[in-house]
Amino acid sequence: MNVWDFDDTIYDGESGMHMLRFFLRRKPALARYLPRAAVGIIKYKTGRLQAEHVAAQAGDLLALFLDQAGSGDIATDMRDFWDAHEHRIRPLYRQLQQPDDVIVSAGPEQSLREICGRLGVQHYIGSVVNEQTKRLDFVCFRENKVKAFRQRFPDAVIENFYTDSMDDKPMMDIAQRAFMVENGKMRQVK
Numbered sequence: 001m002n003v004w005d006f007d008d009t010i011y012d013g014e015s016g017m018h019m020l021r022f023f024l025r026r027k028p029a030l031a032r033y034l035p036r037a038a039v040g041i042i043k044y045k046t047g048r049l050q051a052e053h054v055a056a057q058a059g060d061l062l063a064l065f066l067d068q069a070g071s072g073d074i075a076t077d078m079r080d081f082w083d084a085h086e087h088r089i090r091p092l093y094r095q096l097q098q099p100d101d102v103i104v105s106a107g108p109e110q111s112l113r114e115i116c117g118r119l120g121v122q123h124y125i126g127s128v129v130n131e132q133t134k135r136l137d138f139v140c141f142r143e144n145k146v147k148a149f150r151q152r153f154p155d156a157v158i159e160n161f162y163t164d165s166m167d168d169k170p171m172m173d174i175a176q177r178a179f180m181v182e183n184g185k186m187r188q189v190k
Contacts, residue, residue: 001100001101001102001153001156001157001158001159002096002098002100002101002102002158002159002160002161002162003101003102003103003104003149003158003160003161003162003171003175004093004101004102004103004104004161004162004163005103005104005105005161005162005163005164005165005168005171006103006104006105006107006112006126007105007106007107007164008164008165008181009090009093009162009163009164009181010089010090010093010103010162011085011088011089011090011115012088012089012090012184013088015085015088015107015111016106016107018081018085018088019081019111020037022080022081022084022085027068029068030068074110074129074131074134075110075113075114078110078111078113078114079114081111081114082111082114082115082118086115086118089115089119090181090184091184092181092184092185092186093119096162097119097120097121099122100123101121101123102123102124102125102149102153102156103116103121103123103124103125103126104124104125104126104140104145104148104149104171105124105125105126105127105140106126106127106139106140106141106145107126107127108126108127108128108129109124109125109126109127109128109129110129110131111126112124112125112126123152123153125140125145125148125149125152126140127139127140127141128140141167142167142168142169142170143170145168145170145171146170146171146173146174149171149174157176158171158174158175158176159175159176159177160175160176160177160178160179161174161175161177161178161179162178162179162181162186163178163179163180163181164180164181164182172189172190175190177190178190
């Protein structure tokens, strides 16, 4: 089984940042919340905000963006987003794609559901956004990726794991081989 990170690995860029810009174009007044979002993103990316605290701190912002700039239906919003961004899927993934691939990402499962359906990927794991409250219930990041993966695939053997970041070291540790993907090129690190 091959397991893939999504952002900056399969997808060229950070889909969350692109999604933020996508919603800001719909409702520019939401820009007033950007400083708060930037502080949270910086803390999260530098490890000063643990995954379990992201849900509490980022959940309100996510709900606000989806409520004020979204259509009211997350599936419709994700379809609109991927209509505009599907072209950012890297050719490397399409060349190496296997029928039993699993994508494990910090991105919301609603977003993954849409793009994985387009790619023909049946198995994906991501952060959980409550459809009713539009708040984060689970952040699939660092150790939480392993936890979520093992819940769904308790006995699976990961032959190859692909990522762009050492934040995924916990997933690398349970894989037989690990590859870093940088600018669409990969190198084996384990």
